[in-house]
Structures are given as structure tokens and as C-alpha cells.
Amino acid sequence: MASHDETYQLLCDQAKEAALIDSIQQLLEWDERTKMPSTGGAYRADQAAYLSGLTHQKQTDAKIGGWLDELAESSLAAKPDSQTAAVIRLLRRDYDKKVRLPQSLVEELTRTAVRGQQAWAEAREADDFAKFRPLLEKTVDLKRQEAAALGYETTPYDALLDQYEPGETAANVGRVLMGLRDALVPLVQAISDSSTRPDASVLAREYPVVAQETFGKQAAAEIGFDFDAGRLDVTHHPFCVTLGPRDVRLTTRYDPRSFNDGLFSILHEAGHGIYEQGLPDDQFGIPLAEFVSMAIHESQSRMWENQVGRSRSFWEYFFPLAQKAFPAALNGVELSTFYDAINEVQPSLIRVEADEVTYNLHILIRFELEKAMIEDDLQVADLPAAWNEKYEHYLGIVPPSDADGVLQDVHWSAGLFGYFPTYAMGNLYAAQFFAQAQKDLGDFDASFRQGKFGELREWLRTKIHQHGRRYSPAQLVERISGAPLSHEPLMEQLQEKFGKVYGL
Ligand code: ZN
Numbered sequence: 001m002a003s004h005d006e007t008y009q010l011l012c013d014q015a016k017e018a019a020l021i022d023s024i025q026q027l028l029e030w031d032e033r034t035k036m037p038s039t040g041g042a043y044r045a046d047q048a049a050y051l052s053g054l055t056h057q058k059q060t061d062a063k064i065g066g067w068l069d070e071l072a073e074s075s076l077a078a079k080p081d082s083q084t085a086a087v088i089r090l091l092r093r094d095y096d097k098k099v100r101l102p103q104s105l106v107e108e109l110t111r112t113a114v115r116g117q118q119a120w121a122e123a124r125e126a127d128d129f130a131k132f133r134p135l136l137e138k139t140v141d142l143k144r145q146e147a148a149a150l151g152y153e154t155t156p157y158d159a160l161l162d163q164y165e166p167g168e169t170a171a172n173v174g175r176v177l178m179g180l181r182d183a184l185v186p187l188v189q190a191i192s193d194s195s196t197r198p199d200a201s202v203l204a205r206e207y208p209v210v211a212q213e214t215f216g217k218q219a220a221a222e223i224g225f226d227f228d229a230g231r232l233d234v235t236h237h238p239f240c241v242t243l244g245p246r247d248v249r250l251t252t253r254y255d256p257r258s259f260n261d262g263l264f265s266i267l268h269e270a271g272h273g274i275y276e277q278g279l280p281d282d283q284f285g286i287p288l289a290e291f292v293s294m295a296i297h298e299s300q301s302r303m304w305e306n307q308v309g310r311s312r313s314f315w316e317y318f319f320p321l322a323q324k325a326f327p328a329a330l331n332g333v334e335l336s337t338f339y340d341a342i343n344e345v346q347p348s349l350i351r352v353e354a355d356e357v358t359y360n361l362h363i364l365i366r367f368e369l370e371k372a373m374i375e376d377d378l379q380v381a382d383l384p385a386a387w388n389e390k391y392e393h394y395l396g397i398v399p400p401s402d403a404d405g406v407l408q409d410v411h412w413s414a415g416l417f418g419y420f421p422t423y424a425m426g427n428l429y430a431a432q433f434f435a436q437a438q439k440d441l442g443d444f445d446a447s448f449r450q451g452k453f454g455e456l457r458e459w460l461r462t463k464i465h466q467h468g469r470r471y472s473p474a475q476l477v478e479r480i481s482g483a484p485l486s487h488e489p490l491m492e493q494l495q496e497k498f499g500k501v502y503g504l
Pocket of ligand 1: 268272298301
């Protein structure tokens with residue numbers, strides 16, 4: 001009979017093999033979203049489905065259950081803080097979730113997601129919610145079945161949320177987001193009432209794409225993305241993906257008439273990439289080298305994009321370089337004009353274009369609506385009216401069309417329920433971590449002003465990246481800041497910064 005050490009090795013090898021197959025699928029998906037001609041789409045879908053089936057087989061093999069049972073009783077699991085205990089605990093969690101879902105439901109969810117996205121794209125194009133409604137009704141029904149199969153204590157929404165944010169609950173998300181809402185709405189109102197208005201027109205001048213790429217790469221490299229172990233390519237909807245140890249891909253898009261689009265996407269994705277590059281390479285394929293959760297991942301991208309990339313000290317270093325890179329657009333422009341412009345706040349209809357202040361209200365609206373749909377308190381037929389009502393209530397604007405309203409995001413059509421809150425929680429984690437980093441290391445302004453970002457990056461490596469999934473999001477934020485997730489650090493930072501920009 002094999003020793004426990006040998007069993008543990010078998011367990012890790014099995015997980016690494018699943019990760020190997022999955023990494024091939026990621027490469028195909030990266031190619032699909034950056035290089036592939038659209039005519040390759042149908043066969044690519046077959047390739048992806050084949051590989052995801054193989055990965056699922058590897059992850060649900062019955063012998064994994066036997067190994068986990070054996071190891072649970074062994075010395076390897078005895079000390080909860082040890083690396084081996086963490087791996088056993090996390091692989092048990094993953095395995096139990098995967099085997100609870102019947103294969104037929106998994107396949108139906110996948111098929112419906114593909115058809116749902118097609119129906120959504122057509123409905124959005126035609127500005128006709130009715131075209132999407134039957135598929136969305138079916139998706140909500142399937143997600144409720146999925147939640148029932150996964151199991152939950154309080155609300156089926158918790159089962160869905162847990163897939164992106166392990167251990168998180170709707171009650172806690174609600175608590176944090178309501179606190180944020182109560183503090184945020186008066187700030188948005190004060191900004192709207194302010195007579196100070198940044199002039200953002202400088203950001204819509206000519207920004208040649210080649211110069212944007214060079215400048216963006218320089219900025220990503222200086223904050224710490226390692227281009228010897230990564231690349232930057234062009235796509236429609238920017239993302240970051242890891243294809244294997246020391247191979248992290250960033251993507252962005254460029255608009256020759258917009259400074260913001262390309263550069264802030266690059267900083268955002270580089271933030272994700274720096275996290276991925278900070279995970280331990282030698283453990284690739286097991287939970288010690290995997291990211292904690294979607295919200296923790298988003299905290300890393302948002303911190304480099306917002307707390308760092310939209311700070312004055314960051315631009316005291318980078319603005320002269322930007323003026324050299326874009327002389328036609330920026331010569332003669334004052335740093336303060338530029339800084340105010342990149343921090344303009346404007347309640348708007350579209351989530352992905354929203355500023356740092358109003359963004360979280362877009363998420364709150366989606367959280368309330370999707371939770372109500374999953375809990376059967378809101379029927380899909382009533383969704384467009386409910387959407388418009390919430391936009392009027394929280395942001396004071398009513399979408400003129402469903403295309404710019406309820407049909408703007410792909411998520412629900414793809415079956416992503418419980419995903420939206422991770423964006424707002426990412427913003428909150430970013431603020432809480434950044435506040436703690438400043439407590440630990442002192443104010444960063446002096447070093448940012450000199451183009452030095454290594455101190456913050458190393459702090460993130462030590463506190464977050466190197467641990468992989470060893471700690472849950474809730475444990476991580478407690479370990480780092482000594483407190484649970486709160487809206488207060490973000491609100492303090494927003495009030496301080498936008499109070500100055502808007503003279504409040
Ligand atoms: Zn992101």
C-alpha cells in the first residue's frame with residue numbers, strides 16, 4: 001500500500017495534469033480573442049469543448065475522492081496551517097463542488113451560455129429585449145438548478161457567488177455594499193452640484209496608436225510587469241490570462257482619439273499580470289499557485305489602475321514622459337489640467353465607461369437585480385423596468401434604450417450570476433490593502449514621484465501573491481489589515497481625492 005506521501009504526490013500530479021490541459025485551452029482562447037480569423041470560430045468551439053471535457057474528467061475522477069479520504073486522516077492534514085493541509089483542504093473543496101453537478105446540467109449550462117450570448121448580441125444590436133428574454137429565463141432556471149445541486153444555507157445566490165468568491169455570502173456583500181451606497185450617493189450628489197468641472201477635452205486629442213503602445217508598455221514595465229515572462233497584444237475587450245509558469249498575457253485596445261482607453265486598460269491588466277507573475281511558479285497547477293478569488297484579483301488590477309495610476313504623484317513622474325510621447329496632444333498642457341481630466345466624475349449609463357466614484361453604483365444595481373432573479377423575487381419579464389428604475393434612483397439617469405441599459409453587459413447571457421459583486425469588492429479590497437500598505441511603509445508619494453513602485457509591489461508579493469489560495473479572501477483581509485472588508489477605506493480615499501478635484 002502506498003504511503004501518505006505517495007498518495008499526496010498522486011493527488012498533486014492529477015491536479016497538475018488537469019491544469020496542463022486547461023492551460024492548452026487558455027492558449028486557444030487567448031488566440032481566439034487576439035489573432036484568430038472569425039472563420040475559425042466554429043472549430044475553435046469544438047476544440048475548447050473537447051478540452052474542457054477532458055479537464056472535467058481529470059478533476060472528477062473517483063480515485064481523487066479516495067485519495068482525499070485517506071489523506072484527511074493523515075499527518076499531512078493534521079496541522080491546518082501547513083501547506084499540505086491547505087492543498088488537501090482546497091482540492092477537497094474543488095472536488096466536492098465538481099462532483100455535485102450532474103454532467104447533464106453542466107452540458108446544458110454550457111450550451112445555453114453559447115446560445116444565450118448569441119441571442120444577447122442580436123437583441124442588443126436590435127435594441128429588443130424580447131429577443132433575449134426566453135434565453136435569459138432559461139438561464140435563470142438553470143442557475144437555480146445549479147445552486148440547488150451545489151447546496152446552500154440561506155439563499156441560492158450564495159451557492160453561485162461562492163464559485164467566484166469562496167466563502168462569501170449575499171448577506172455580507174449586501175452589508176458592505178449598502179454601507180458604501182449610503183456614503184457614496186451624497187458624494188456623487190456633491191460632485192454633481194459642484195461648480196468646478198474638469199476639462200477632459202485634452203484626453204480626446206490625437207494619440208497615435210504606436211506611441212500609445214510604446215508608452216503603455218513602458219508604464220506597465222515600470223510598475224513591475226515582467227515582459228521577459230509576458231506579452232501585450234490587442235483585443236476588443238481587454239483581459240489578462242496566464243498560459244503557464246512565466247507566461248502571462250496582457251491585452252488592451254487603442255482608440256487614436258482617447259488617451260484613457262488604452263493606457264488605463266494596460267495599467268489595469270498589468271495589475272492582474274503582476275499578481276499572476278507573483279504566484280509561485282514551482283507550484284503551478286496546485287492551489288498554492290492559484291489566485292484567491294475574483295475580487296482579490298480585481299483588487300490588484302484596481303490598485304495599480306486607480307490608487308496608483310490615477311494619483312497625482314504617479315503623474316508627476318509620468319506626465320513629462322507622456323508629453324514627449326504625445327507632443328501634439330500634450331505640449332503646453334498643465335499637469336493639474338491633465339490630472340483633473342483623468343479624474344473626471346460623471347454619472348453615466350455604461351458600466352465599463354464609469355469613473356472611479358460612480359462605478360460601484362453600477363455594480364450595486366446589478367447585484368440587487370440578479371439576486372432578486374435567482375431568489376424568484378423578480379421575473380425576467382419585469383427586468384428592463386426594474387433596471388431603469390434603479391438607474392434613476394441611484395444615478396439619476398434613465399437609459400433611453402435597453403441597448404444602453406439592461407442589455408449592455410454580456411455576463412447574464414453567459415450564465416455569470418454572482419460575478420458582478422466581485423468587481424465592487426475588488427475596489428474595496430484594493431482601498432483597504434492600499435491603506436494598510438501606507439500604514440506599514442509610509443506614504444508612497446515621494447517614491448512614486450521618482451518612478452519607484454517596487455516597495456508597494458514587494459509588499460503585495462509578500463502579503464498576497466506568494467500565498468496562492470492558502471488563505472480565503474476573508475482570512476487574507478483579516479491577516480493583512482486586522483479587520484473584515486469595509487467600505488470605509490475606499491470612501492476615505494475617494495472623499496480626500498475628489499474633495500480636492502471638485503473643491504468640496
Ligand atoms: Zn479586471
